[in-house]
Amino acid sequence: AQSVSQHNHHVILSEAASLELGCNYSYGGTVNLFWYVQYPGQHLQLLLKYFSGDPLVKGIKGFEAEFIKSKFSFNLRKPSVQWSDTAEYFCAVRPRNKLVFGAGTILRVKS
């Protein structure tokens, strides 16, 4: 069983709506946290990463994520989505020795 859980497999939003994608993990100890995006027909692209420090992380294209240690969560947010944000989003967690991904969330933005 995967130890990185993404709560929604499909999300459909209208343009300008706010986005929040959930990610929870079950690893203890020090972890690094990542969000990746995969646009249709393209390779993975890193959106943002958390190693330490400020738990609110800003990434590319207006995305941000908040690390809540007590909840083992790293949720991705964007205040206002665009049609071009249509893609699949993956949360990834790196405990000490490996990099593990969630099952992904497919986001469709309606124009």
Add this chain to the structure above:
Amino acid sequence: NAGVTQTPKFRVLKTGQSMTLLCAQDMNHEYMYWYRQDPGMGLRLIHYSVGEGTTAKGEVPDGYNVSRLKKQNFLLGLESAAPSQTSVYFCAGDSGLNTEAFFGQGTRLTVV
């Protein structure tokens, strides 16, 4: 610098055939990973390596073997391919905690 390079990019196998996928990196990564990507399943870790000469099982290791004889290369083998192994395979490498992973371009494998 080539980064992380996978070969081949595409392959069609018949059931029961064997093949080896090569991942080569020139970034001095200590850690290397093999994943398979299937719709609705995300990237699932097949095997990984924490250094030259080491390998470890990931989430879905059955039907695959790996070797890391040299630090720069991580090989993924399918001894007897099955249609369930039809997938896109990605290799990645990183240098440990607090570093970013770099990915190969992927290998699309079809087993008929």
